[in-house]
Amino acid sequence: MSPLTAILVRDLRIAMRVGGGALMGVLFFLxxxxxxPMALGPDLTLLQRIGPAILWLAALLASLLALDRxxxxxxxxxxLDLILLGRAPLxxxxxxxxxxxxxxxxxxxxxxxxxIGLLLNLDAGAxxxxxxxxxxxTPALTFIGLIGAAIAVTLRRGGLLLAVLVLPLAVPVLIxxxxxxxxxxxxxxxxxxxxxxxxxxxxASLVVGPFAAATALRQEIE
Amino acid sequence: xxxxxxDLACRRGGRDVxxxxxxxxxxxxxxxxxxxxxxxxxxxxRMVVGLVRIAGGRLDLEGxxxxxxxxxxxxxxxxxDALKPSLSVSENLRFWSxxxxxxxADDGGALAAVGLEAxxxxxxxxxxxxxRRRLSIARLLAVKRPIWLLDEPASTLDGTAQQELSGxxxxxxxxxxxxxxxxxxxxxxxxxxxLRLGGAQ
Amino acid sequence: xxxxxxxxxxxxxxxxxxxIPWLGGLTLVLFAFAINQAISAxxxxxxxxxxxxxxxxxxxxxxxxxxxxxxTVAALGTLVWRHPLADVTAKxxxxxxxxxxxxxxxxxxxWGRPMWGTYWVWDARLTSVLVLFxxxxxxxxxxxxxxxxxxxARAAAIxxxxxxxxxxxxxxxxxxxxxxxxxxxxxRLGAPTIDASILIPLLISALAFTLLFAVLLLAAMxxxxxxxxVRTLRLLQAxxxx
Numbered sequence: 001m002s003p004l005t006a007i008l009v010r011d012l013r014i015a016m017r018v019g020g021g022a023l024m025g026v027l028f029f030l031x032x033x034x035x036x037p038m039a040l041g042p043d044l045t046l047l048q049r050i051g052p053a054i055l056w057l058a059a060l061l062a063s064l065l066a067l068d069r070x071x072x073x074x075x076x077x078x079x080l081d082l083i084l085l086g087r088a089p090l091x092x093x094x095x096x097x098x099x100x101x102x103x104x105x106x107x108x109x110x111x112x113x114x115x116i117g118l119l120l121n122l123d124a125g126a127x128x129x130x131x132x133x134x135x136x137x138t139p140a141l142t143f144i145g146l147i148g149a150a151i152a153v154t155l156r157r158g159g160l161l162l163a164v165l166v167l168p169l170a171v172p173v174l175i176x177x178x179x180x181x182x183x184x185x186x187x188x189x190x191x192x193x194x195x196x197x198x199x200x201x202x203x204a205s206l207v208v209g210p211f212a213a214a215t216a217l218r219q220e221i222e
Numbered sequence: 223x224x225x226x227x228x229d230l231a232c233r234r235g236g237r238d239v240x241x242x243x244x245x246x247x248x249x250x251x252x253x254x255x256x257x258x259x260x261x262x263x264x265x266x267x268r269m270v271v272g273l274v275r276i277a278g279g280r281l282d283l284e285g286x287x288x289x290x291x292x293x294x295x296x297x298x299x300x301x302x303d304a305l306k307p308s309l310s311v312s313e314n315l316r317f318w319s320x321x322x323x324x325x326x327a328d329d330g331g332a333l334a335a336v337g338l339e340a341x342x343x344x345x346x347x348x349x350x351x352x353x354r355r356r357l358s359i360a361r362l363l364a365v366k367r368p369i370w371l372l373d374e375p376a377s378t379l380d381g382t383a384q385q386e387l388s389g390x391x392x393x394x395x396x397x398x399x400x401x402x403x404x405x406x407x408x409x410x411x412x413x414x415x416x417l418r419l420g421g422a423q
Numbered sequence: 424x425x426x427x428x429x430x431x432x433x434x435x436x437x438x439x440x441x442x443i444p445w446l447g448g449l450t451l452v453l454f455a456f457a458i459n460q461a462i463s464a465x466x467x468x469x470x471x472x473x474x475x476x477x478x479x480x481x482x483x484x485x486x487x488x489x490x491x492x493x494x495t496v497a498a499l500g501t502l503v504w505r506h507p508l509a510d511v512t513a514k515x516x517x518x519x520x521x522x523x524x525x526x527x528x529x530x531x532x533x534w535g536r537p538m539w540g541t542y543w544v545w546d547a548r549l550t551s552v553l554v555l556f557x558x559x560x561x562x563x564x565x566x567x568x569x570x571x572x573x574x575x576a577r578a579a580a581i582x583x584x585x586x587x588x589x590x591x592x593x594x595x596x597x598x599x600x601x602x603x604x605x606x607x608x609x610x611r612l613g614a615p616t617i618d619a620s621i622l623i624p625l626l627i628s629a630l631a632f633t634l635l636f637a638v639l640l641l642a643a644m645x646x647x648x649x650x651x652x653v654r655t656l657r658l659l660q661a662x663x664x665x
Contacts, residue, residue: 006320017308027560042545077303085293087323118542341664346662
């Protein structure tokens with residue numbers, strides 16, 4: 001087994017065996033969506049109009065919560081030291097870890113999104129657009145979050161700092177994700193325009209994320 | 223192969239940990255690093271392997287692979303065990319074997335050598351501290367690297383396991399490897415040089 | 424672990440092994456009867472055959488709430504009476520109760536679409552049942568996250584007792600608030616308001632689902648006891664291996 005395959009398999013195994021994980025992310029997603037009508041009132045027309053925005057916000061927050069699982073455990077038990085001494089390039093190792101993280105955190109959100117969209121009275125067109133934007137956008141959230149997770153890894157109460165670091169970086173993804181989801185339903189802008197930009201953002205994050213995170217990790221391990 | 227250090231200095235958290243440290247270890251030789259707590263034994267090992275920045279002086283490795291960094295040719299056994307509690311004993315070992323670039327698919331008898339093959343399928347969460355240490359040591363046996371940097375390797379090990387560890391170290395030296403070990407007690411190897419940190423410089 | 428703790432679970436295992444086969448058989452028979460009754464029941468003059476979703480929806484609601492009730496009693500068993508099987512019961516009931524609550528939500532949603540034109544509304548009853556479902560998921564997550572079974576049991580017990588406050592809210596929500604969901608038709612002061620031709624199949628269906636709940640619970644408790652035994656054996660294996 002090559003080193004990168006080994007770490008992918010290991011991270012997937014751990015994510016599936018440790019209780020919580022995917023279930024918690026989706027549960028938090030559901031809880032945030034449930035809270036919204038309690039704050040805004042049960043007007044279904046209003047909820048339908050802002051539905052995609054609520055779902056994107058909830059997905060962003062749910063992804064954020066899961067981010068410290070990326071490096072914290074490895075740092076605590078000394079695995080991160082050994083990973084830095086391995087022969088696989090750190091940038092690739094970090095990218096593979098992010099892939100494993102997205103598969104176990106992002107994909108459940110993508111699957112849950114249309115079902116939870118029903119709670120906000122989204123119609124079929126809006127649901128389809130939403131799922132597409134999630135499919136393309138959640139990897140960006142993971143790969144951008146990678147950077148914050150790497151910077152915050154050695155800090156003891158890094159949780160809130162992590163959020164403060166990642167959220168501004170994730171803003172473009174949020175803007176274009178919601179814009180694309182809304183464009184499919186209403187508005188003069190065709191779905192393709194914001195969606196293409198979202199794809200571009202994701203592709204950029206797939207490259208920038210691992211490089212920035214690897215650099216941060218190397219600095220931190222002093 | 224020869225690992226040499228000249229005038230090494232270490233600075234951590236704004237404080238000078240040590241300065242002017244030098245040593246030379248050749249193939250088949252072992253160096254015991256001693257000193258009171260806080261003298262910088264762990265920092266020295268981490269500096270050699272590449273996890274801590276060198277504040278002054280230099281490190282030389284002759285006879286090693288010029289394409290690889292020091293860390294890629296060394297095994298580092300730190301205070302922590304780098305084991306995942308939800309994975310089984312053999313899954314943990316096989317992961318590190320694959321990741322650190324072992325040639326063979328199995329562990330080459332490493333689990334049996336440390337006496338843990340009966341527990342191969344057990345989740346690592348069930349192991350005692352000494353068993354976890356032995357599993358970490360198995361990592362050194364499963365993947366061949368010439369330089370061993372060991373930080374208190376015998377801690378949490380009982381008498382029998384300590385003797386087995388000395389045996390592994392002797393075998394490693396006989397095969398041409400070299401060892402730097404930070405330790406409070408005896409290494410169990412004849413002819414080991416000593417480097418004392420802190421105190422008389 | 425004292426000997427007394429082992430004796431009860433062992434006796435329970437014997438009881439479960441003897442009971443599950445025949446109780447399961449009885450459940451199948453009752454389901455066959457219930458399906459028969461449901462098919463022969465008359466259609467509603469307004470909703471047509473869609474009204475028969477009720478035979479799934481209503482038992483789902485009752486058993487979802489019953490599940491939390493069982494967990495509440497088990498929680499008291501853990502915290503107050505220290506009964507050895509209390510936390511096994513609580514842990515085993517959670518997924519089953521969650522499943523029935525989900526069945527209630529999904530069938531209700533499918534029923535609501537033709538009736539109200541939407542899959543969901545945020546009225547008091549639906550929201551409180553959804554909150555119950557979230558509470559179930561929270562308890563399940565708690566059980567899975569805390570490693571030590573004894574600590575997990577105490578934490579889950581406290582959460583269960585607090586969550587039990589949701590049950591009266593669900594029950595009376597249709598009376599306290601103006602809701603889209605219809606008011607209580609069966610469990611109310613005075614006689615039920617449903618005609619017997621629908622009420623009888625409903626009660627039979629409810630009975631069948633309740634037996635199913637019991638069978639699933641016994642099987643889940645048995646699994647949990649066996650799981651704990653495996654854990655003990657593994658601890659033993661590690662400590663004697665040297």
